[in-house]
Amino acid sequence: MVDIIEISITAVGAFLAICMFTTLYGKSNPLYALAEESYIGFGTALTVIWNLLFIYNTGVLGITQAGKYALIFGILFGLMVLLRVSNKYSYVARIPIAIAIGSQFGLALRTTIFTGFLDQIRGTILPLLTGSTQQMIYNWTIALAVILMLTFFFYTTELKGPLGVSSKIGEYVMYAAFGGIFAQTFMGRLSLFVGFMQNYMVPPWKIPWLLGSLIVVFGAVIVLDRMHLLEKLTPEE
């Protein structure tokens, strides 16, 4: 037996989800605005909750229980940032923001030379003369493609002569790769959509809620459009 809560979750979920899908209709409409503002509202609340919990668990408990007294500065600086709302003292926020920029930027940059540069060079150095014929063809292609594409990205040298040729080929190789990547991405997105639909079709008692919402919501949008009411009912920005 399915309980009322589960039914309400499915009904409201399917309805709001289909409202969100009305963006595909191409015109702003009140039902989309309803879904949008629901998500922004409840989503913001989640942001508030999780960040407050983070401050409490990591900051407050870190100081009081784990004895990490340095974290007091985290709370202090955090409070300093809030002074931004004041016209007079907003400059106080600059220091903690600089700390955040500096440390997060450092965190992002310190590993990139390995993952983005050295490891990629290493991964491109593949055996060209050993292994199966297929593997050799693969390896030659990868090595040549990386080199040719990189030459396309020279900005301060004039691309003429051999460099011009290789950069031109590189550009073509890049577009050929983009075709493959696009197709792969399409598959990924298609599976998301299929997964989403499956979620509202298994077990089968959910199907009427999904189809019902589809008919009601899209029907309403089309009718409102025909009556030239969409514009009037949509919030202004």
Added chain:
Amino acid sequence: MSEILKSRTLQMVVLVLSFLFVFVPYFIDVKVLTDFSTQLITIAAIISAFTLVLAVYSQFRRGYTFVHRRSRGWIFKAYMMTSIVLMLIFAVYSQTSGPYNWVMYAIITPLSSVNYSILVFYMASTGARAFRARNGRALLLLITGFIVLFYQAPFTGAFFPQLTPYSLYITSTLVSAAGRMFLISVTVGAIVFGMRVLMGKETSILGAAKEEK
């Protein structure tokens, strides 16, 4: 005091020092420094969490402006602000059950999935438009895209397995080569960019313009 705090130079110095305290200990194995960098990262995360107040303040102020002006559709903003407050009340009651959970499963997760899965529609219409053999580049895009698409349809493989090696060739060579090229290019760009930031040349990202004294 306020003059010092206002100075962009001090802001740059703090930025560079924080950068170095996180960057250097990754390479040099000194426990004190490593511990310090971990603490600094946590401190930055706490600072970031506090800025939530600013964001929500601004969101409410924007919403209030709409409601106060009685702009068309102000009711939606009122609803948005109400839902924030409601959810906070739910969370105080319980964060693992009750209305909080209901909102998670009835509102948050379906809407998050929609905006993610709706991409398939956008990809399809983009593909139908962009995959036209207008010139050499577009022709290549079209050919490889078409081969991989055809291979990916699960039904194709069972009846037309001859296609498999071509598609695998594209995805295991060109696609991964493009990934490598992209990473190498971005990495050098990022480090050079980082250096310009540290040298105080990219002040625009601090909101400081050159004209500002």
Added chain:
Amino acid sequence: MANTKPAGKSGYRYLVEYDRRIIYLLIFILVLAPLLQPFILPIQVSPDTTTYYNVLNGLKKDDKVLVVFDTEFSGYMEIQSGIIASIRMMFQHEVKVAIAVAHVEATGIPQLVFDQLASVMQEHNYVYGVNYINLGYVFPNEAAVAASAQDFHTVVRQDAYGKSITGTFLDDVKDWSSWTLLSDYTTGIQSTALINHYGLKGTPMIANVIGVMISTSAPYVSSGIYKALLGSMRGGAELEYLTGYPGPGLTAMNSFTLGHYMLMIAIVLGNVGYFGYRSYQNKLKAQEVK
């Protein structure tokens, strides 16, 4: 690449300039219809999936596997067939499984998995704390991942239900080297962090990624950081096929086939329209010159 909009009258024009909502509608129908009326079409298993299957098949009793749900709930919908099929294999090989979560929305996933695999767990006598454990949301950021790789117990002290993990099989876990395998189910939230702090140090890793990450993850396979890669829902369906337990992945494959074929037809028609229309315009121009 902007849309070229030719002017003039020709039947081909409709193939070039049409309302994009027609495509949207077709996708809706082609995905929905096969799901409402399921049928199984044959499929072919890709070599990547076979490698992935072999890695899991090589697990021995009491090996320790760290499973990371590194995904939002929406990502779970795409890779759930892979998750269920992989974890079923782990349970069948009687390995010890610790589940860690790297996104708030994924905290509910472990329970969904346990519910779906309850019969397998019963069959192989899985006991909570002894054979498997749910650690909950322990990887909120890279710092947590890094610290757990250095000293697991500084980051993880409790399980998802607030109970201490002392006394469980995790007592033997010290750092990155304690794991036989790290199995990441990811939309990319902490995947780089896991690679940096586990994979690069030497923990064998496998990953089940969403479709868009297949190309970005491929270099990690060729450089040996990932032992194997399972791509998207299709990989999941193939794994279901290999393990002999059909599930949501296999039923979705028809919608998959139709969706792909639709896009291909749209592309072909678009090109026919483009070239037909261009030659029509050239003809017009030639007539004008005369």
Added chain:
Amino acid sequence: MVNPLFQVPGIVSGRALGLIFDVVLMLLVVYYMGGGKNIKIRRVPGLDAIEEAVGRAAEMGKPVVASFGIAGSGFDYWTMAGLAILAHVAKLSAKTGTRLIVPTGGSDQSLIVRPVAEEIVRNAYLIEGRPEAFSDNDLPFLSGQQYAYTGGYIGILQRMRPASVIMTGSHASEAMNIAETSNMIGAITITAGSYVSNTASLACASDYILIGEEAPAAGAYLSQDPTQRASIRAQDIYKAISIIMIIGGLIILAAGSDVVIRLLVS
């Protein structure tokens, strides 16, 4: 695992070469920014188009929408590059009196980026002498959830119908939602993908796309300062080095030695 070719005492094992490469690249930047080097840079159409995009909005009297990404890891280089481009867009908008909308939010880590973006836009208007044209309401916060942000962003695009959308920085999958909606409403769409699969899709959906390093280099490219632009030379040198290392490594590996691979893990 391959054994490293060398180790430097005091440096974490396997990280020495990375440190050397970092330091050398930084020194190169300092050298090239020393001035006096006249370096020509190839045109980057995507960056040149920004001025046209803002100009068109000013002509049509419609707003510009620009964003710096969802900043999933706070101030990483994508976000910072997005902010640098935002600064340029804000300057142009303020100069031409165009309304600029900057959707913010999208992740918990983006919270700290928001005040910086706000200051960038505010100062741009201040410097052009139009502080009254700036409003905090034009930087709507659309929650810390990625797809709530996306929904809000798309709602804004559909209701406001801006003349141009300049979407750079650390956007993830939502970039395609935004680019395609922007295309649908007929706005000039300039985008930058922060990973390769995104870039490939965006290349099909946008009018102009910044590929790879074009986004991080934007700040230097857009500033008319020749010393800054000279720093882009360092990027080219490193790409040349990577090509040389790949070719050398391939030849040496084919000759039967893995010395280059061992060097790379040092």
